[in-house]
Amino acid sequence: MYKVEDRGSGSDEVKLHGPRYPYRLNFYDTPPLYDVTIEAFESAALNRLRVLAEIESSAARDRKWDETKTVIIAQCEKYLPLKSAGALNVDLDEQRRTDQLGHFVLRLAFCRSEELRRRFVKAETTLFKIRYETDDSVERQKFLGSRNFNWVAVGDQEKAEHQQSLLTYYNTKNDDFAREKYFKVRWTRVPDLVDRRRVFLKGGWAYVPGKEQSSIIYQEFETHLEKDLMVTARYMPRLDEDTRLKGVLDNLSQGFLAGVSSEWNSSPMDANVQGIKAEMVDELAAKHFPMCMRNSHQKLRADHRLNHFGRLQYGLFLKVLGLSIEEAIVFWRKSFDRITDDTFNKMYKYNIRHSYGLEGKRANYPAKTCQQILTSGGDPGCPYRHFSVDNLRSALVSAYGLSSADLHDVMNQVKNNHFHVACTRVYEITHASSGVKRGDGVGSGESVTHPNQYAAKSMELEKAKEEKAAAMVP
Template sequence: MNSILEERDISVNEKMETDQVNNNESNADYSNIYPKDSKTFKNMSLNEMTMNLSKFEDNEADADLLKIYTHDLQMYKDPPTGQISLEKFEKLGAQRLEVLRIIDRLSKQVEIKYEDMKECLLSGLKQKGLEYYVRLIKSPGSDTNSAADIEMRRRDHISHFILRLALCRNQKTLDWFINLEQRLFWIRFASLNDPGIENFLALYNFDYPTLSEEQKNEHRENLIAVHDNIDVDKTVIYKVPYLRARKLVKDRKIFLHRGFVFVPRTEMIHVTTQAFKEFLKAQINVISIKAIRNESRLEPILKNLFTFTDTVILPEITSIPLDSLDELAEKSYPLCMKIMHEALRKVHHLKNGARLQYGVFLKLIGISYDCQVDFFKEEFLKTMDICTFENSYLYYIQHIYGKVGRRIEYKTFSCKPIIESKVGFGEYHGCPYKNMTEETLRSNLKKLGIEEEGIEEIEDLAKDQRYREACTKCFHLRYQTPLNELIESPSTFFFKSQNIVLRERRLKEKKEKERLEKEKIDKEKAFLATLENADISNLELSNWEL
């Protein structure tokens, strides 16, 4: 394999323009952000891309490699070149993916402050044995350039591009990758010392002028007002175009003067992180996957990394409080989930199949892991002790959220496995249109408010084994809203019904608001009419509200 990556026939500036139109980014040009005196990959011949990665195990740092890897923090401008074993390729990709997953989990734990993220991340990396990432994250920048430093930087470089290749297959995984790489960049930049920051800014052409003593004195009052924790005289302050520091401007944490912001060195993390994310978005499709076209052995590895990542990423769902479940079960649950919910409330227990189906459903509609544990614990402890619950039943909830077993979180649970599941005596899972007797199904449909004619239609569909059509018909009659497609899963039913319920609620609130407005206007008109008809000559001043 001569080269891992090859340039697509598009320049950086052309791609930047495309991305800026598609993503509404600023007009900032980051085409100059790459090491000075380095060759761009578009001018690099294949003969120059023949370095063997095995040399990085040598005790002495290679002089040519030192020119490429002069700093522990990178912008990942050029793709890596050379040869690498499939085993190492897969290992590096999996390790970096684990790093991003740890950051992702930490970022979703609201009790962890952002400034504590670094220590939590380091602890997680040590537990996973990812020591060289620990070194990278703690690195002050470029204080040393040993063979071990060069190897560490090279691994960082390669692993980034492996995931870039693997996760660029759809927008969801791509966005996930970019956001978490940005977080990782932030954490690493925050570890740099002053020389490390200066070297990084110089290396990647952040050529912003610094304020002179005269300029500091001119703006001293404003600088102190904004940055009361710094010594203006001793701090290096950069003059940066305001579009390069949008977050600081948005949060009003910076002094803005004639289109420029005055950024202390300690705040340059905002400027570089913004540049990193925008540059990464612009560069993400500049490369094409020549290795996949010419080397079929790479495809399974990249596909596995993509599939694993795509499986664990869930859409953002508004959290649902536990005390609203009974109301939701009544208004928006499909019949299959409503039956299990009512059974759990009544008998305080569900067998394996029902716990799995209902547990996955609760997760998909927005119930967090801790809330689901509390929910099942509240019911189960009415018939057993805490030890029995934790030893025999907690595992299923952990499995659903990817905390044990294969550690793959459920993204969906469609109607097909529910219809095909076997249901025994005393079990409440499965599809009610398939498993219920005609009398029991009729009784449950009546509770949903469905008229006799509609019940007969649903029963006919169920008899013909058209169970999804029966569920879709139930939705139509229950909410007086026909669907253009069949119900695919219980969560699909729930979200569609919630859209209708919330729309009706908004309409009701709007009508109530209009009624109150009309009532207010009518009262004002009545009051004015009273004044017109009254004999005001005899009214005393004290009767008027001034």
């Protein structure tokens, strides 16, 4: 069990003072205080990280704001639901408790360096913006009324005094202007509006119209979180002494590197891609495998061998792809065709059976995720991260026949260390004939976070294409 601080969360206080989490919007002022298991601690953080990683991926993929909102709302529904107060048949307290717990756990993971703090603040602020724009208007006003944003309401006299100046920055009819409310804040609180020349400045004050009020709130959220992360960072050395948490937090802090995979790290693919045969792997590799697994397959065919980690990574991928243990033994035996049967049985067969949970402790080992591959030592690793620039260019052209424009696009993502975004772009480019457009990702706008996810979606597209063609045959 792990205790997370949350002042005043006892059941008696809840009864006396109403809901523990009265609003959907949250500045996360107060950390939680209750016992949670390590599993719940990690699960709440992982689900939130899936959403934040997709937010960062959306920025890297240069999505428009409406597209980003659509993708993130779908991700939130899947991993981080947070309904408004009027929702029926929903445990609002549990949703909001999980939301708060996940946020504070990720603070611990991302407070450790300036770069991690910057990325975390940017992603969290974007999530807050999306929630603010989609929140129930009545509930949103109650939330705003519950906080002191230190803005000064502009009176009618002052508004009339500066009318011409205000109208310069507020292009509207006089009737609309008369109804518009204005707030004064120090100009440093709304740098985005100042930069875009959306506010009138006088004596160090920015006159913000009501329709731009959200900019004050977003800036306040960002500044508030930045300060809190600095405070958290000062206390981190104490937490690092807890060996139970250090591994969890280290793993979470890698979450922006490759996103966070979901069911692909533990579940086999669905029935429509089960039962592949050993002799099918060559064709599947050429048509459906991501670069990492395609590279492993090519090395295996060229050298008739793979090192231990290469066999483990590729073998588990094929297992989740649908290669049975019997077919796996056939596949690896044919691949290692330069050794005798006796050597194969002694050196390799046990390990193959072990990876399928038939030997040793009989565990059902999952396939490696993009995050695990990216953070490995580099052999075999992720080509987008571990290949030299020249080798990666050659491999992309050779394997996928990318045009110079597409190649430039992919290499730009690699240059900016958005390796899983580069892989996602390759998926989109190579599946354009199946109707996949830029920004679609592997479905619903999601980025690639697991090699099996890439292969599964590719095979599903081909099957759908074949079924459509068959249906058109008279």
